[in-house]
Amino acid sequence: VTLVPDDRSNDPDPETSSSVIGVDLGGTKLAAGWVARTGRRVGPRRYRTHANPPAAAMVDEIVQIVEELRSERPRSLRALGVGVAAQVRERDGSVSYAPNLGWTGVPLGRELEARLGTPVEVLNDARAATLAVWRHGPGRGEDELLVVIVGTGVGGSLVSGGHLLGGASDAFGEVGHSILVSGGRKCHCPGRGCLEAYVGGWAIAERARESADAFPERAAGLRAAAGRTGALDARAVRAAADDGDPLAREIVSETAGSLGQGVAGLVNALNPRQVLLGGGIIDAFPEFLPAVVEAIRAHCQPPAALAARVGTVALDPDSVLVGAATRAYDNGLPLRPTGGAGAGRG
Numbered sequence: 001v002t003l004v005p006d007d008r009s010n011d012p013d014p015e016t017s018s019s020v021i022g023v024d025l026g027g028t029k030l031a032a033g034w035v036a037r038t039g040r041r042v043g044p045r046r047y048r049t050h051a052n053p054p055a056a057a058m059v060d061e062i063v064q065i066v067e068e069l070r071s072e073r074p075r076s077l078r079a080l081g082v083g084v085a086a087q088v089r090e091r092d093g094s095v096s097y098a099p100n101l102g103w104t105g106v107p108l109g110r111e112l113e114a115r116l117g118t119p120v121e122v123l124n125d126a127r128a129a130t131l132a133v134w135r136h137g138p139g140r141g142e143d144e145l146l147v148v149i150v151g152t153g154v155g156g157s158l159v160s161g162g163h164l165l166g167g168a169s170d171a172f173g174e175v176g177h178s179i180l181v182s183g184g185r186k187c188h189c190p191g192r193g194c195l196e197a198y199v200g201g202w203a204i205a206e207r208a209r210e211s212a213d214a215f216p217e218r219a220a221g222l223r224a225a226a227g228r229t230g231a232l233d234a235r236a237v238r239a240a241a242d243d244g245d246p247l248a249r250e251i252v253s254e255t256a257g258s259l260g261q262g263v264a265g266l267v268n269a270l271n272p273r274q275v276l277l278g279g280g281i282i283d284a285f286p287e288f289l290p291a292v293v294e295a296i297r298a299h300c301q302p303p304a305a306l307a308a309r310v311g312t313v314a315l316d317p318d319s320v321l322v323g324a325a326t327r328a329y330d331n332g333l334p335l336r337p338t339g340g341a342g343a344g345r346g
């Protein structure tokens with residue numbers, strides 16, 4: 001292995017020495033941008049939506065967006081980091097399972113390396129966002145950190161002992177699919193009763209529609225907020241709750257309770273010092289934070305409860321691509337060569 005020397009030493013401005021492109025491949029969107037080692041995105045972010053094309057077409061799309069970015073900066077790309085809404089085998093960059101993209105067993109990292117001629121790191125998007133929060137965000141300096149991201153789905157990961165833990169198959173921190181209710185609501189994964197099936201954006205929408213169907217005489221507020229029952233989503237629940245609608249408020253309160261119980265279970269099991277909650281649902285429902293704090297106080301063993309500080313983090317749209325780029329800097333362009341003969345910078 002040849003270690004490429006870091007060019008920061010020759011460049012007084014680390015922003016101009018960025019040499020990694022971060023890519024965020026979500027279920028419906030593709031975003032990419034240059035990222036400095038400081039975690040700052042440099043230059044414009046390229047963004048496009050997609051309708052789940054086959055893997056080969058998506059590789060073409062990624063290559064195209066990377067080539068566009070490459071043409072804007074007259075320096076050679078030295079590594080690429082890709083965060084994917086999928087289960088990823090990080091050691092070879094392959095996507096094991098991506099239900100949102102309809103992929104199984106796609107060698108994404110290897111194909112991109114072959115096409116772009118540069119090292120490529122691939123990791124799960126929630127793990128990438130956790131890495132960004134830990135290394136460049138409010139989790140910086142904390143070596144016992146749990147990040148729970150509640151958006152349409154629920155993801156996250158855990159930093160312990162100063163490492164982003166990987167587990168046996170790089171799936172450490174699939175907190176959304178920890179079981180909250182035995183035999184409970186059907187999840188989007190093969191399971192039932194997962195935390196995500198109660199607090200994910202899709203699950204809040206599903207529960208709101210069920211409530212509106214079950215209690216039509218109480219559902220006028222929800223229906224008005226949504227336009228029609230079929231369009232009921234988490235946003236409509238928020239709007240109806242703000243208007244004082246009792247049914248919407250019940251749904252919010254139940255969801256807060258479920259999230260609190262779920263996070264309390266994680267705190268008992270994982271003993272983090274800092275818990276950061278982020279994602280679109282956390283942004284939209286500020287009442288969830290005090291519910292989680294209260295649940296930890298009520299349900300956690302004293303040592304775990306006393307250790308855990310809980311807060312929220314506003315994840316910006318670049319979190320995944322910045323986290324993916326951070327992984328590429330770490331693995332592809334180490335700051336200090338570590339070990340091995342001839343690895344010194346001379």
Ligand SMILES: [Zn+2]
Nearest residue numbers: 177187189194
């Ligand atoms: Zn699940």
